């Protein structure tokens with residue numbers, strides 16, 4: 008043997024479980040995080056802080072909407088900082104405990120909104136003092152110790168009275184812990200208010216962004232006479248010891264990363280006292296900008312620094328990254344699913360796909376499966392790129408992928424079960440080229456490459472392995488049900504699992520929407536948003552800038568029927584789609600110009616014009632009728648109205664494939680957009696209120712008429728189907744998707760849908776070309792679930808496990824959430840996940856315990872001696 012067994016370390020860390028055993032007590036769970044919050048004194052404000060990117064100050068009226076989702080993700084504690092403006096500041100920081108102070112006003116609200124949230128308040132004078140120092144100053148600007156600690160205790164008590172759970176003095180004045188404790192005792196609050204002392208707080212360069220955020224910088228001098236000097240190890244220990252003696256309940260070291268040794272020293276001295284470490288503003292900004300400029304990937308660098316702080320001995324980390332970290336925790340469990348027992352159809356599709364995979368790839372088995380649904384837009388056509396809401400839902404038809412990662416190669420093999428129609432393709436992950444020939448639809452695998460490229464570009468991860476991506480699908484292509492976006496999404500989701508980069512659903516939607524532009528489609532992001540976020544049983548109203556989804560529940564008694572026109576249309580293969588985009592753009596520029604908006608050339612979306620004018624949609628329709636004529640506008644006429652040259656028109660407002668269009672229809676297009684935006688609002692309102700199916704249907708018929716007459720994007724085959732649906736009793740029907748072909752969607756009564764489908768099917772008689780797959784010609788669909796990843800266990804029969812368990816296995820049971828890497832894998836990227844770590848075991852005998860025992864012994868002895876003395880007397 009060339010190496011002694013005790014020198015072999017690799018044997019201890021070759022798989023994930025072994026590695027986890029080596030990292031005990033460094034896990035991150037929600038209770039290990041505390042979120043600092045800046046409360047602005049302007050109640051309705053949300054103010055960005057330029058030196059703390061993505062962190063905001065919130066007014067009392069805005070904090071609830073911000074916190075609610077984070078509390079839902081598991082946030083357990085917050086640390087409040089009040090912010091005020093100069094005019095309220097004075098020598099003694101009066102505003103710190105004034106009744107109007109935003110912190111004092113927000114505490115009771117927080118406690119009613121979130122009864123289980125632990126609320127801590129920073130106590131200091133600097134944000135409220137005119138001089139910006141943390142204590143009271145004498146006339147010659149020296150810290151006045153006694154006045155300082157009295158004032159700090161007053162402030163602390165005012166927060167305690169308002170309902171704070173924790174008081175956290177950050178001022179570093181001598182004696183303030185003792186003073187605060189005795190004031191709390193006088194108030195009768197000693198046992199229900201906890202004191203977290205900023206005990207080892209160093210004078211630091213890393214507080215810069217915070218002082219911006221809280222406007223708390225010293226107006227002259229600095230804090231070196233009360234905050235610890237960087238190199239002072241012994242003094243830090245003395246500071247901690249003093250605060251313990253004075254009775255603090257919790258300890259803190261601050262900043263965190265440059266002071267890991269102080270964290271360790273403090274934890275070793277007081278293992279029985281929970282220790283906080285503050286990852287301060289400068290540390291936040293440093294990680295943020297490092298990641299932004301490509302030095303590292305934020306998530307893994309942040310995880311490393313937090314694990315390091317935990318390893319040094321911190322029990323809780325105060326960090327501005329808490330919301331992000333909690334979001335990342337959430338990610339994995341929600342994405343992996345096991346099929347529910349009643350999903351026979353999907354199970355058998357996966358089985359077929361699995362068999363085809365095994366056969367094609369010589370016995371290899373897929374690692375996991377992905378299902379990505381198509382979608383149907385119920386109402387709101389051609390309005391997304393104008394900034395208005397749409398209302399889609401996910402459908403049953405979907406793309407299924409069987410995926411296997413391939414080590415030691417960056418090769419991607421892409422194949423489709425229907426390999427006659429869709430030929431195999433392979434390439435290297437680090438050399439993806441997407442070249443589209445103009446006026447030809449892109450090849451199927453080019454959509455796949457878009458998805459891969461999106462993930463690689465956004466995660467900045469160097470791919471470490473390749474994959475096999477084998478798919479089948481039931482979404483009819485080029486029919487307006489989003490088969491192409493589903494393919495891009497399936498590829499992106501698969502690669503993100505293979506490379507173990509976990510994005511949230513919202514991030515995946517953004518990434519894939521952007522990635523599809525590599526193919527040349529300028530979509531508004533609706534398809535990807537619904538594909539990743541759809542919930543079973545509801546449609547979604549989606550608004551843009553920023554992207555937001557609201558659930559829309561469709562009345563129970565209605566179902567949707569989708570029917571294909573058999574006329575196919577590929578968005579990327581002609582300029583019809585972009586022509587409409589451009590016509591809307593010109594209409595909006597002209598309205599802006601004619602109504603005298605400054606910077607008219609910036610109004611490229613009709614919604615932007617409406618927002619600036621502050622008119623309602625009805626008024627916008629009136630404006631359009633007044634300022635446009637109904638004929639075609641020539642390029643010349645447009646240039647004249649806008650007072651620009653033809654070359655500026657082409658370069659600034661037209662696109663590559665619309666430069667050569669000579670005439671534009673403007674009035675009708677704008678009438679459609681504003682009218683359709685109004686119908687979307689009404690449709691969603693009806694779902695919420697009367698739930699009347701005939702009213703919903705009417706909106707759909709009206710939408711179709713508008714698309715046909717004003718937007719001129721229908722087709723005779725679509726018009727025929729809408730008429731057939733109407734004749735057979737549908738409440739409503741309309742073309743869905745971009746138009747010029749594709750599908751219609753009809754709203755039908757659930758109890759008569761079978762007959763309805765039969766009659767509409769009959770109307771196709773003699774018209775179906777042999778090339779069309781009749782299985783999906785017309786189908787019934789209810790709102791379905793969004794994209795999901797399934798583990799391979801589904802292929803074994805669930806029922807066996809179910810009978811053993813004596814219950815049905817539900818989707819949330821997800822059998823595994825993580826992949827166990829192969830033995831000896833050199834590179835494994837960990838993803839943070841929700842682990843409930845064991846409480847840290849206290850050492851059997853701590854130093855303090857020893858001291859206590861000694862005290863006890865001494866007093867016992869003294870007592871005994873006293874007694875003996877008494878007796879002998």
Ligand SMILES: NCc1[nH]cc(CCC(=O)O)c1CC(=O)O
Pocket residue numbers: 129131133141177178213214215216217218223286287288289
């Ligand atoms: N005394 C106020 C206080 N409380 C917390 C921080 C810094 C927090 C951070 O930088 O994130 C400071 C700044 C300072 O001492 O100047």
